[in-house]
Amino acid sequence: MIGIIMGSSSDAAIMKPAADILDLYKIPYEFTVISAHRSPQIMFDYANTALERGLKVIIAGAGGSAHLPGMVAAITTLPVIGVPVKSSNSLDGWDSLLSIVQMPNDIPVATVAVNGAHNAGLLAVQILATHDDRLMTMLKDAKLKNVEKVKAQQTSISLKA
Numbered sequence: 001m002i003g004i005i006m007g008s009s010s011d012a013a014i015m016k017p018a019a020d021i022l023d024l025y026k027i028p029y030e031f032t033v034i035s036a037h038r039s040p041q042i043m044f045d046y047a048n049t050a051l052e053r054g055l056k057v058i059i060a061g062a063g064g065s066a067h068l069p070g071m072v073a074a075i076t077t078l079p080v081i082g083v084p085v086k087s088s089n090s091l092d093g094w095d096s097l098l099s100i101v102q103m104p105n106d107i108p109v110a111t112v113a114v115n116g117a118h119n120a121g122l123l124a125v126q127i128l129a130t131h132d133d134r135l136m137t138m139l140k141d142a143k144l145k146n147v148e149k150v151k152a153q154q155t156s157i158s159l160k161a
């Protein structure tokens, strides 16, 4: 089970690609809103019980002054993947990117690109795949498909005068 959490329902569309990836790989997940700023006790309880509830990885997305991923990582020993969300009144996503990526020593958050929920989902799959042959086989197939896509582009590309 993977936890996908976000600071506000306004982040849901940006976070959905993480859920889409988990659907593709048939991995169960929960998808919910939790805010370190607005609901600190709920955030604490979620992070504090995540391991015993069977979560393996937490994907946390937040915009603006994005403390949610780092605060969850401060509480749990599970891997936390942070998704900087470019929210409506943010500084083009730089604020959330820097808030999430610049963690102090001892509290890592694996930060993906701004609005990079797709890769966050895939990274969670890759973490699970280290102990799951079905997932590792699917990931290898996906890599081979990428190679085929590039080969097709090599044969179709042309420079028009």
Ligand SMILES: Nc1c(C(=O)O)ncn1[C@@H]1O[C@H](COP(=O)(O)O)[C@@H](O)[C@H]1O
Pocket: 006, 007, 008, 009, 010, 011, 034, 035, 036, 037, 038, 061, 062, 063, 064, 065, 066, 067, 068, 069, 085, 087
């Ligand atoms: N960064 C955080 C946290 C947090 O880090 O705890 N809680 C909400 N937010 C962010 O505030 C932005 C605006 O939220 P609203 O749209 O609800 O006003 C969202 O992108 C959310 O992730």
